[in-house]
Amino acid sequence: MSRRGVLRLFGAGAAAGGASLAVPSFASAAPATAAAPSAIPVPGDPQYWRKIEQLFVINRDVLFMNLGTVGSPPADVLSVLADTNTRVAQNTESAYSSFDDVRAVAAAGFGCDVDELGLTHNTSDGMAKTLVGLGLKVGDEILTTNHEHSGGNSPMAQLRDRTGVVITRVQVPVGNRQRAEDYVELFRKAITSKTKVLMFSAPTYKTGTMLPIQLLAKLAQEHGLTTLVDGAHIPGMMNYTFRELGVDFLAGSTAKWHCGPGGTGVLYARNKVLPQFNPNPLPEFWPSITSSYPDAGLPDRSTTSTASYDLGRYLTSLGNGSIALTSGVKKVLEMWDQIGRQRIEDHSVGLASYLKELVAERWGVGSLYSPKDDPRLLCALTSFNPFRNPADVMNSAKSAEFVSRMKSQYSITIRNVDFPVIGAAKPHVPVRISTHLFHREEHVERVVDAMWELSAQMA
Ligand SMILES: Cc1ncc(COP(=O)(O)O)c(C=O)c1O
Incomplete structure (x- = not known):
């Protein structure tokens, strides 16, 4: 199968998410200064995932691939937060509530x-x-x-x-x-x-x-x-x-x-x-x-x-x-329902599968700590050993340097993780990459090329 075929396997996915129940409360009251919500792109649009990316304010000078640690709220969620904070302060509202x-x-x-x-x-x-x-x-x-x-x-x-x-x-x-x-x-x-x-x-x-x-x-x-x-x-x-x-x-x-x-x-x-x-x-x-x-x-x-x-x-x-x-949470939940939870899963996990294929091609499948072939074990987090000398994965200082140089030399944020491996004398400290809805195949290719080059420099 072609490398890109791996991603296509996951398809566009059906729109998912149940209808939301509109029960008025503190959290749903419209803020006085509410901005018009951003338009969610229509499935089938060739620019679909680029337009999804535009919903976020995330700094595009850096390729952020550490969603497993923290996400980045969309602009509309930030507006709801700001407007609601202002309204609450103006009206001194309290919320002894179960929302x-x-x-x-x-x-x-x-x-x-x-x-x-x-x-x-x-x-x-x-x-x-x-x-x-x-x-x-x-x-x-x-x-x-x-x-x-x-x-x-x-x-x-x-x-x-x-x-x-x-x-x-x-x-x-x-x-x-x-x-x-x-x-x-x-x-x-x-x-x-x-x-x-x-x-x-x-x-x-x-x-x-x-x-x-x-x-x-x-x-x-x-x-x-x-x-x-x-x-x-x-x-x-x-x-x-x-x-x-x-x-x-x-x-x-x-x-x-x-x-x-x-x-x-x-x-x-x-x-x-x-x-x-x-x-x-x-x-x-x-x-x-x-x-x-x-x-x-x-x-x-x-x-x-x-x-x-x-x-x-x-x-x-x-x-x-x-x-x-809680108003911000409600807003982002609604956005995910609108985009389609299955579509987001297919895209994020599909990109991870593409990443795993590229890693296996360059470093060998044995470099992966994440499973690749059993579909029941897959998600959008990928851990692997980026070092040309595989034993370097037990060198935590070198692993930290790798993550730091990915940021300073390539403007890409990833992280490392340490854990025991059955039969290993020391913990392994590989890198971990998150792929999500504001990433595309070209981002996966960019992080792989950068890691391949850096691993040669650090060999
Ligand atoms: C598996 C797992 N559990 C718990 C946590 C803690 O998450 P939170 O910050 O939402 O408490 C994390 C954070 O990365 C995690 O990866």
């Missing part, structure tokens, strides 16, 4: 009901709120991986030290020689009678491997385990219908791939029993960090397909919230 209108748009876009969706400050907030809310006791075990982020590791370590919860980690594989089923076997073998929670990142931020969420959720269901997914990179990148994943909790960011305002995220929490996705009873869960827990307590958790209360509300309301931030 139901914003949650309704988010729930429709992410494929769940509003009672299952909380607004958070970021992924780490959602992870901590979930872990602290599960009634885990001394000796209970969380089964996780050795490639987790501090957003999950930190609250788990605190549960270990404070409550006596046991943290067990499977060693995950790297590279192209892996299949989705490998993860099921890996976790299956590690489950014990003490295991209560399966927690994993999908994708991992280290190798950009999309762990097979549905298969792992099924495994967890068979063993009566609660599932928590660190899905930091899912919102805005992947067009998943959250409730179909069959998991109990999924924490994500709306400020990375979703390009919403900084300090925003979502937490999906299963709140009713839908047997087609997950027939198990709901786990014990306390919305611990909230300011609206009722004096009379909450009703029992539902055992049917009808929620017994709006859990998302308790996960969201915490004192006076930010009307501006």
Whole structure:
């Protein structure tokens, strides 16, 4: 297949995203000085992705390929933020609110009901709120991986030290020689009678491997385990219908791939029993960090397909919230729905597949830490070893220099990541590249050419 054919494989994708529910609230009130919204390009336009790029204010003198760390809000989102901040200041508005209108748009876009969706400050907030809310006791075990982020590791370590919860980690594989089923076997073998929670990142931020969420959720269901997914990179990148994943909790960011305002995220929490996705009873869960827990307590958790209360509300309301931030989130959610979540996924993951093909051609497929061939493990993050001498990937100073020279010599922002590799004496520190909706094939070719040249200079 031709190199560009790899990208075309992913097609234009169907427009996706449910209809948004318009419930008036603080966040949806029109700002007095609202500018006319930018026109979203029409699919089929030969300039389609160039016009998408024009929706963003991102500095085009630099090729930014680190969406996995932070996104860049579109101009219209910045206008909403500025206008709302001004309006709130002028009218001294407060918001002791659960932002139901914003949650309704988010729930429709992410494929769940509003009672299952909380607004958070970021992924780490959602992870901590979930872990602290599960009634885990001394000796209970969380089964996780050795490639987790501090957003999950930190609250788990605190549960270990404070409550006596046991943290067990499977060693995950790297590279192209892996299949989705490998993860099921890996976790299956590690489950014990003490295991209560399966927690994993999908994708991992280290190798950009999309762990097979549905298969792992099924495994967890068979063993009566609660599932928590660190899905930091899912919102805005992947067009998943959250409730179909069959998991109990999924924490994500709306400020990375979703390009919403900084300090925003979502937490999906299963709140009713839908047997087609997950027939198990709901786990014990306390919305611990909230300011609206009722004096009379909450009703029992539902055992049917009808929620017994709006859990998302308790996960969201915490004192006076930010009307501006939530308005910005609502705006960017609507923009993604308009562009089409499937179209964005196809484009971003398609560019990553193109990048992997180019990397395999130049450096060899063995240089990839991300999988390339199993479509169930793909996402828009790509990690690989850029060094001509492969052993240099264990030299963290050299890896840092590579990232820094990509910026200073080529005006390209990428990052590196460090992680243990099975059988390796030292951690590997490869580079990681994010491809997204404001990138095109020519950007992928540019970053590959630059890295190839730089790797020769640093050989
Ligand atoms: C897998 C993963 N989890 C959690 C986080 C933390 O994200 P946030 O800043 O949204 O809390 C990151 C950040 O890059 C991440 O990659």
